[in-house]
Amino acid sequence: MSGSDRLARRLTLADAVFIGLGSMLGAGAFVAIAPAAETASAGLLIGLLIAGVVALFNAMSSAQLASLYPVSGGTYVYAGKRLGDAWGWMAGWGFIAGKLASCAAAALTFGHYIFPEQAKWLAALAVVALTAMNHLGIEKTATTVKVIVLVVLSSLAAVCVMALSSTSGPNGVMPLIGPDGVYGVLQSAGIWFFAFAGYARIATLGEEVTNPRRNIPRAILLSLGIALLVYAMVSLSALLVVGSEALSLSNEPLALTVLEAGFGQWRWVVTIGSTMATLGVLLSLMAGIDRTLFAMAADRKMPAYLARVHPVRKVPHLAGITVGAILAIVVLAIDVRSAIGFSAFIVLLYYAITNLSAWTLTRDERLFGRWWAAAGLLGCLVLSFSLPLMSVLSGSLVMLTGVAIYVVQARRGA
Numbered sequence: 509m510s511g512s513d514r515l516a517r518r519l520t521l522a523d524a525v526f527i528g529l530g531s532m533l534g535a536g537a538f539v540a541i542a543p544a545a546e547t548a549s550a551g552l553l554i555g556l557l558i559a560g561v562v563a564l565f566n567a568m569s570s571a572q573l574a575s576l577y578p579v580s581g582g583t584y585v586y587a588g589k590r591l592g593d594a595w596g597w598m599a600g601w602g603f604i605a606g607k608l609a610s611c612a613a614a615a616l617t618f619g620h621y622i623f624p625e626q627a628k629w630l631a632a633l634a635v636v637a638l639t640a641m642n643h644l645g646i647e648k649t650a651t652t653v654k655v656i657v658l659v660v661l662s663s664l665a666a667v668c669v670m671a672l673s674s675t676s677g678p679n680g681v682m683p684l685i686g687p688d689g690v691y692g693v694l695q696s697a698g699i700w701f702f703a704f705a706g707y708a709r710i711a712t713l714g715e716e717v718t719n720p721r722r723n724i725p726r727a728i729l730l731s732l733g734i735a736l737l738v739y740a741m742v743s744l745s746a747l748l749v750v751g752s753e754a755l756s757l758s759n760e761p762l763a764l765t766v767l768e769a770g771f772g773q774w775r776w777v778v779t780i781g782s783t784m785a786t787l788g789v790l791l792s793l794m795a796g797i798d799r800t801l802f803a804m805a806a807d808r809k810m811p812a813y814l815a816r817v818h819p820v821r822k823v824p825h826l827a828g829i830t831v832g833a834i835l836a837i838v839v840l841a842i843d844v845r846s847a848i849g850f851s852a853f854i855v856l857l858y859y860a861i862t863n864l865s866a867w868t869l870t871r872d873e874r875l876f877g878r879w880w881a882a883a884g885l886l887g888c889l890v891l892s893f894s895l896p897l898m899s900v901l902s903g904s905l906v907m908l909t910g911v912a913i914y915v916v917q918a919r920r921g922a
Contacts, residue, residue, distance in 0.1 A: 521723040523654075524710045528731025530653035531706025531792035533660050534785030536739045538762060539617045540703040541746060543845050546756035547896075548696035550747055553740070555696030560736045562697070562891060563704035565884030566859045567732050569866035571725035572875045574710070578720030581803030582796070583862045588807075590865040594914060599861045600804045601910035604797055606854030606903075608831075610702065611635070611793045612838045613847040618786035620759045620844070621779055631839040638791045639832030656788035663781020664742055666774070667762050671745035674769035694894035701891055702852040703739065705859070706792060707732050725875065759844070794835070798827035809917075849899030850906075856892035857907065860885055 519527070544552040573586040584603060588596025615634050619627030641652060710717070710727045717723050746755055746765045758764045763778045802824035805814035818825040863885035867878060893900060 519717045521719075521727055524717050524723055524727035525731050525734075526654045526657050527792050527795075528707045528710045528727055529657045529734060530788035531796070532703060532731065532735040532789070533657065533664070533738060534614055534617070534782070534787075534789035536700070536703030536735065537660075537664055537742045538621070538782045538785050539613055539789075539844070540699050540848065541743055542755055542758055542761045543848055544696040544699045545747075545752045545761075547699065548692040549752040549756075551693040552696045552700070552752065553743060553747070555693050556700050556736075556739055556743060558693070558697035558887075559700035559704055559891070560732075560739075562701060562884065562887035563707070563732055563736075565880050565887055566862060567707060567728045568876045568880040569859075569863045569884050570707070571728045572866055572869060572873070573862065574724040574728070575721040575875065576869075576873060578717065578724060579803070581800055583858060583865065584800055584803055586865040587861050590868045591861070594918075595861060595865075597804075597809060597914045598907070598910055599858055600800055600809065601913070602854050602858040602861070602907060603800050605906050605910070606851045606858060607793050607797050608835055608838055609842075609847045609851035610705070610855070611790055611797070611835050612842055613702075613844050613851060614786045614789040614793065615835070615839045616842075616844045616847070617759075618783060618790070621763070621782040621786070624759070628840050632836045634787060634790060635794075635832055635836045635839060638787065638794060639828060641791060653788055653792055656784045656791070660781050660785040660788065661738070663777050663784070664738060664762075666777050667766060667781070668741050668745045670769045670771040670774060671749045671765055674749050674771075691894065694891060695896065698852050698856065698891040698895040699848060700739075701856060702848050704732065704735065705855045706789065707735075794828070794831055798824050798831045801827040801831065846898070846902075849896050850902050853892050853895050853899045853903035854906065856888045857903070860888040860892070863888065
């Protein structure tokens, strides 16, 4: 592709950090905490720590690869370069499928907090609106995400203050191991990983980040560290006030936290925070999906029209419209919790391929020791197959479908 057909480098380090945070905060604080409590009770705190460690290993691998290959596409590009065409295809296929489910979960959570009875239609409306926002250009997307992240952090800080100001005791964090024991904790870690995976948006936007070899690794690690701290504070606050059983049953866990803490009149703070957070996740993830479609189309692995770049805004506008159309249909067909489990399984496999790609780096190419990649690969595989059986089966079926499509395409090419 010629230079005019590529994306422009317009994102600073701060922009990249905010996009990473915008892709994560809503997924963890407002989406993942309830299903994590369902599988592990108060052990969700241990699951959070495990997920954070695995995410750190993956971040190291992603950062090294992104600094070497600072173009759109993320692990689709890395795996294709390091492991071969088939691995690249599976990474791209997995990313698109898994992140579409992540987007659906975020959009549906937005709908549940605003108007539960019409959650699906509100989710579809949000998808349409943010598709238009992404069409305006990456700078507009980055600016919008910055505002969203600042509002969300303020809202979550307010929730923590209200929770810690209540008269509740420490009973909510006991026992730390739920009825399903270690298996339940590992399940919660897999669910929590869904909430960390947003930092990869920085890598998939690699073609648009300035000074990528320096800024991409820093942005990934900074956004991951901030998200872990925020998740830990919010989860602990909610457990202290509400307890794990009540959290596990709620589709609005932080609203319940504020109510139980005696600040029901301030529920609107949670509503604003959840609205902005889930929209931030949705906006950032949609930008990452259409960039991956763009990269795959540029390599003739997807329809050629998806590789077209808007001549003025320098965004893959047709890929973005396609993502928006598919997602609007998806949110009308699934529910939040099934979307989370499905997404977590596929995204963990995606990062397993990331770590496998990083393992192949030579001594001169590596920024960190090879053992980081090995630990990340092992962690991804353990967590992925610890998820609920239906998540594993549905995710495996989608990945096998991707294998079948690749085989058919390869035979046609031959």
